[in-house]
Amino acid sequence: MLQIQSLRDETDRIIKGLEKKNVANAAEQVQNAIRIDSERREIQQSLNRIQEELNRLSGNIGGLMKEGKKEEAEALRQKVAGMKVEMKELEEKSSASEEALYQAMVVLPNVAHDSVPKGKTPEENEVVESWGEAKDMADWALPHWDLITKYDIIDFENGNKVTGAGFPFYKGKGAKLQRALINFFLDEADKAGYFEMQPPILINKDSGYGTGQLPDKDGQMYHAQDDGLFLIPTAEVPITNYFRDTIIKESELPKMCVGYTPCFRREAGSWGAHVRGLNRLHQFDKVEIVQIAHPDQSYAILETMRKYVQGLLEKLELPYRVLRLCGGDMSVTSALTYDMEVYSAAQKRWLEVSSVSNFETYQANRLKLRAKSEETKKTYLLHTLNGSALALPRIVAALLENNQTETGIKIPAVLQKYTGFDTIG
């Protein structure tokens, strides 16, 4: 959630940033929130004055009682009881205006960073970098959904039977490849200074709210209703929420964490021909990096995070490009997002394998994730960032497709010590 303070202080910048996110009537919405807020503060102030008076008189009653002046105390008590009606009214007004402000604020997405290109569709994303050769493949080259059947390493049929669509079994060398990738990603993150965590994969409502999945995107998460818990869509949720309601020492910044988890997404209404095979699943594995940063450092850190992810793709020898997402393709909570896409020659398309974002204070505001300044002793909101490093299924798809020969699939050199084999076939 945005901070009302920044709507007041930087109205124009906020409106511009929201317009880039294609918010309809951004100026009106912002002005409306500011208006509600100033009404809210007025009500708050009258309420505070009444409370002050009431506190004072109540104290007086106590004093009179002690001195044994019963009649005076009784008279005062009746006067105060009358004031409570007025206070009750103000309290109701106050909470109504708080609710109105919340409603006005919660619908606003994060403000796009200056560098975010305008645009509505993925076609308007900006390619900022690319690496490797996106070459064509021979006629005999197969898409991964045929390769996994040919080598019997991933089994959708039995996943269908046991659970349902989008819940495959990984088998034999397919399972080993998954395990190898997870370990490779975790080891690399460790070397880069990330602190490894194994978070819970069920989260409560407060956590879903903290990182922005709730209140409105609960349809994307699996819900364990009896217990009020949700299966995580990404490790971002538990790891970022680990820092919820905390005040971090400036000397401990930035916090760098990495975690491997399965991820669960209902993906309601997003199925079609282009999501065959591993391109979209209900359950998949991902290694996620999260950083908590000082506001002055977050954009430099965002760059190091994306370079880190690019390094992983290079070690895996996968040709990729980096996109700076346009306002219309970014998530609600993000201020700037880079997507990493790997080229799949056999599918002749780019596959998104990682998304690295800076959320600035949008999540931190809900999380109450703050630091305390050494100098001014004041608390301030931190910036949260995260990125996939990396999501497994599309990496597997790209590895299978790009490294296939007529007789088998070659395992990239860096992975061989993890898999224990150099070919699937």
Added chain:
RNA sequence: AGAGAGAUGGCAGAGUGGUCGAUUGCGGCGGUCUUGAAAACCGUUGACUGUUAAAGGUCCGGGGGUUCGAAUCCCUCUCUCUCUGCCA
């Protein structure tokens, strides 16, 4: 899952209706002393809101209630601990 106890500031731990936002200890920070450090002593040390700054207001697990007044009484939810049961 059953029975009981409990939830207070970074931590420990007082406080059962009236200057309690909260005694005290530890820790942290500043200072005195010291060549330096330790010890000792003195001071300081929660968050949110509000204001130019103040004043003021809110917060003692969450929510609701009683009362002129609640950390303190009542209801409810959540969580923790101990014992019993069960079990990777």
